[in-house]
Amino acid sequence: MSPAVLGARNLSGCEHRLALDFTERGDASASDVSPEARRRIEAAQSHRAAVIATLHGLQSGQPTGTVVTVDDxxxxERVEQTRRAVESGATWIFRATLPTDTERGRRGHAEVLVRHDGGYLPIVIVNHRVTTPVSPARPADAPPPTLLTSPLWGWSPEIDAFRSLRSQRRDVLRLTHLTAMLDDLGWSANSGGPTGGPERWGGLIGLDADCIVAVPLAAAMAGYVGVFERRRAVVDGQVRTGPRRVAECRSCHWWPRCEAELTQRRDVSLVVGGSQSLILQDAGIGTVDELATHRGDPPAEWPGAVSFADAVVSARCWVDGIGLARRADRPSVQRADVEVDVDMESYSERGAYMWGTLLTDTTNPDREVRYRAFVTWDPLPTLDEGRSFAEFWTWLSAERDAAHAAGKTFAAYCYSQQAENRWLRGSADRFHGRVSGVPSRAEVDAFIGSSEWVDVFEAVGRNFVCPRGKGLKRIAPVAGFNWRDDEASGEASMEWYAAAVALDGAAQDLSQRARLLTYNEDDVRATKVLREWISSDAVLDLPRSLDLLPS
Structure with missing residues (x-):
């Protein structure tokens, strides 16, 4: 077998997946891609192409040879074009492809190489946000801003008091990987490694594509060596790996194989988080059965923020086939006279295109329990998103005010408010003052902070031990609810949305709009069914968690 050659994407994520990709496929980059992952890849490629076109346009007045775009x-051939551009001293090299280093085992490409200080800095373009807006009005005791950003037209980083960094490890790893390759080629600014200057830099352009974030790399470069050497050892078979359930498993094509192996050996990672399973295994608790019958204190390294008793109960539930265990004699969730279930649909970082609602007036059985969706079918990002959000907010506020005027209590419910809160605030930040009816950030924050905004996900965690997770599609079936579409999921909805609006050149399929509306309606109905079940006597059929602990 030929020596392993790693790209930046091989430096993070599950080591066992990397080992299987190489040993089973013969190439560390040969991993299968799910339709959902392919959609993300295609969206990222489209975003990169658009940003490169913008950057190229900003340099349109430069002399011939200053700007080079490597052809398909x-x-x-792409490597040779990149080499000639470097040797000619081009200021900007777009879609640069670096020579594969078979001796060291590295491959890489950069969306942009920009000439600086006698060499080149890598700039990568990603399809997620890399900065967060901050208010320039800083408290007197706040630390000074440290983020450096550069305009898109040239590498000229300066302190930016209006943004903070949203760093992701994989982005920094890619920049360090590319910098290491540029160092080895002698093409790097301050080439020769970290001793070539007090700081190493790379650039990052995110979804908003409004600046280049200057990313300091000196510390990351020092850590990169160990990361790369371990990953090479994994694919070379010098480090043994095995399956262990982690968050990445949800989208991994190897999961059916790993799940079967984990289930056969009844591995403890099936019921606890990945890092917790390692702690248990180090303490001699390797199977679900061993955890389910464990008596005594948790292992010394067990994290204090995680309930060890819940882990034991989860294991017992898994062994006995129990879906949920109730923590209290009588579970509870906040109820109101007028109840509105809310579910938002978004597409990646681009925006929220739908706000679905289901209103129930518990004091008036004659009032229809009606699903209502506020939606834009203009491809995101779009100003029309502000219009649909304004209509949702206006309707919700009117129902809330009407309930108060009638002397009725009111509550709006969602399942896991993190996503809804993000786009409530984000919509206010982007559209207030631009689109009529969009509330201010202060109005949104007041609503989010009120007792009338209820997270059913939090109520589930407060009331139950959930051995198979707390996702709505895991919990609602226990309460008797099932989705009409067997393929319904957040990932699948991304595919449906891309087709519904012909996003990024996708073939348009208007039937996917109806599918998305059905999916959203089922989500709000699932939330309603779940919270009503929590308040009913039927929930008392579940065993109490205390009764499941070993005596």
Whole structure:
């Protein structure tokens, strides 16, 4: 077998997946791609192409040879074009492809190489946000801003008091990987490694594509060496790996194989988090059965923020086939006279295109329990998103005010408010003052902070031990609810949305709009069914968690 050659994407994520990709496929980059992952890849490619076109346009007045865009074609030809551009001293090199280093085992490409200080800095373009807006009005005791950003037209980083960094490890790893390759080629600014200057830099352009974030790399470069050497050892078979359930498993094509192996050996990672399973295994608790019958204190390294008793109960539920265990004699969730279930649909970082609602007046059985969706079918990002959000907010506020005027209590419910809160605030930040009816950030924050905004996800965690997770599609079936579409999921809805609006050149399929509305309606109805079940006597059929602990 030929020596392993790693790209930046091989430096993070599950080591066992990397080992399987290489040993089973013969190439560390040969991992299968799910339709959902392919959609994300295609969206990222489209975003990168659009940003590169913008950057190229900003340099349109430069002399010939200053700006070079590497053409499509065989890898060898792209490498040669990149080499000639570097040797000619081009200021901007777009779609640069670096020579594969078979001796060190590295491959890489950069959306942009920009000439600086006698060499080149890598700039990568990603399809997620890399900064967060901050208010320039800083408290007197706040630390000074440290983020450096540069305009898109040139590498000229300066302190930016209006943004903070949203750093992701994989982005920094890619920049360090590319910088290491540039160092080895002698093409790097301050080439020769970290001793070439007090700081190393790379650039990052995110979804908003409104600046280049200057990312300091000196510390990351020092850590990169160990990361790369371990990953090479994994694919070379020098480090043994095995399956362990982690968050990445949800989208991994190897999961059916790993799940079967984990289930056969009844591995403890099936019921606890990945890092917790390692702590248990180090303490000699390797199976679900061993955890389910464990008596005594948790292992010394067990994290204090995680209930060890819940882990034991989860294991017992898994062994006995129990869906949920109630913590209290009588579970409870906040109820009201007028109840509105809310579910938001968004597409990646681009925005929220739908706000679905289901209103129930518990004091008036004659009032229809009606699903209502506020939606835009203009491809995101779009100003029309502000219009649909304004209509949702206006309707919700009117129902809330009407309930108060009638002397009735009111509550709006969602399942896991993190996503809804993000787009409530984000919509206010982006559209207040631009679109009529969009509330201010202060109005949104007041609503989020009120007792009338209820997170049913939090109520589930407060009331139950959930051995198979707390996702709505895991919990609602226990309460008797099932989705009409067997393929319904957040990931699948991304595919449906891309087709519904012909996003990024996708073939349009208007039937996917109806599918998305059905999916959203089922989500709000699932939330209603779940919270009403929590308040009913039927929930008392569940065992108490205390009764499941070993005596």
């Amino acid at each position: 074609g065989p890898h060898r």
